[in-house]
Amino acid sequence: MNIVILGYRVAGLDGVSLETVHWKNILERMGHKVTLVAGELDREGVLIPDLHFKSAKIAGIHDRVVYGNESYEKIERIVFDIAGTIEGKLRQFFRNGYKPDLLITPNVFSIPMHFPLAIGLARTIEEFSIPTIARHHDFWWERDRYNKSQMFPFFEKWFPPKLEKMTHTVINSLAQKSLFEKTAIEAPVISDTFDFENESQGILDSYAKHFRNDFGLTENDIVFLQATRIVPRKRIELSIELISKLNIQSAVLVVSGTEGDEQKGYFKKLQSLAKEKNIRCKFIGERVNSQRKIVGGKRIYNLWDCYLNCDFVTYPTEMEGFGNQFVETMYFEKPIILTPYPVYDADIKPLGFEVIEMGEKITDEVAGKVNELIANESKRKEMVERNFEIAKTNFSYRVVENKINGILRSY
Known part of the structure; x- marks a missing residue:
């Protein structure tokens, strides 16, 4: 299979990056071709800077949604405007020979660090009918700062979305239980890993x-x-x-x-x-x-x-x-x-x-x-x-x- 792993970053030593590399190793060992796509990379892959949440524009939107008092409607217009731009780049990327047989999204639909990416990517997945594994390391309802926000319509629709071709996985049984209670989504547990055979x-x-x-x-x-x-x-x-x-x-x-x-x-x-x-x-x-x-x-x-x-x-x-x-x-x-x-x-x-x-x-x-x-x-x-x-x-x-x-x- 041709597999794309698409996330915010695959760089450094954070848990999501480490596990992304482990999954790449495992999938390649299984005989699949794997391409990393991220907003920050410290290894071979496709760099798309707009996917990172650390740009001033994206970080500003995050703070307005999470900490601000603006109306949902006002923020929604801004988010969807940027989401459209990102969606266009993703469409172009998939049309230029990168449409995968399987897409894996580590934490993109879990913690709302990058609202426009979640929306743009979800719509692209639906348009291209891409089988997707949404991998969740943690969820927004586990973080106090998101629970204090007034923007629950955003969170509940996109983090995570319910798409026909999307399978969800979590890394622990507590998350498995809370995801089902919150969304009725069933997700297998695939915990952190290491190459113990090597x-x-x-x-x-x-x-x-x-x-x-x-x-x-x-x-x-x-x-x-x-x-x-x-x-x-x-x-x-x-x-x-x-x-x-x-x-x-x-x-x-x-x-x-x-x-x-x-x-x-x-x-x-x-x-x-x-x-x-x-x-x-x-x-x-x-x-x-x-x-x-x-x-x-x-x-x-x-x-x-x-x-x-x-x-x-x-x-x-x-x-x-x-x-x-x-x-x-x-x-x-x-x-x-x-x-x-x-x-x-x-x-x-x-x-x-x-x-x-x-x-x-x-x-x-x-x-x-x-x-x-x-x-x-x-x-x-x-x-x-x-x-x-x-x-x-x-x-x-x-x-x-x-x-x-x-x-x-x-x-």
Whole structure:
């Protein structure tokens, strides 16, 4: 099949981009031809800048709809005007040899970041009668800012739309339930994934071996990795508190993400807290990307290099659609210390993983469990190897491939 995956962006290390790349890999392994189309790309594909939500015009419309007090009718005219322009470009794109046998839309119809794109794309899908999988990582009704808006007619019609040739998928069972309750749409769960059958990504090669030295880490340091963006809901302050509580000179926290656009100033608060707690903490996000490269004589590492060079992973997140970092940690066979979040409790914990759970305060008990693992290598090895096998059974490419095949058979 000729398959197009069309989204806002496929760039960087956000969860939607990571999963889009995984799906591309899986579909190509199945023998399909896959083309990425997005408003921002850091890899091969078709770039259409109008698809991104970060342009001043689109961001302005988003803010007027979500935060403003204007009438629905006034906003509607503006949105549909831009939607018409985007629809014209999409029509031209599909007519010029890119009309796919299957279209996949990661999160385009889930969170209303780009109102005109959702409308223009939905109308184009109907006009060209394109079989479509709408992949949903999260929904607008899960975000407070959208629930406060007065523009529910927009949200309810287009996020997601009900189209004859559109199949919907979600990444957790809680979303599956809420989608059905809200819209009566039935959607299979296809959770986050990783290529557990491919062991090559788990090998420390000559490039990755420079990591510790490049960031001032020694072979004897005990590296705790937080592989998330620097945003408040990731609760990096709890990881700082944990390192402080351990009271081990060789313990160091490494944060591989960069500051997001949510609540600027969080990064500075973390820097101040790490200094106050007198812990070793390295924020290396400016030198971590989706692909390795040399910039200005300095090595840029990919996310997998970070996992290869850490000893533990911290994941004190407040909320996740599923948990890319959890799945990745299982692949790289590292112990994980996390705060339970709703999807973890519903979909991950029942599978039987062995983890260290902590609350919103770091207790002596939690610190004791971590110190015990640091001291007991054989127990650590047994834990992560068992976790790997559980994850391989539930989150591997093969699992997703089987579920995608089930959808394709319905067309």
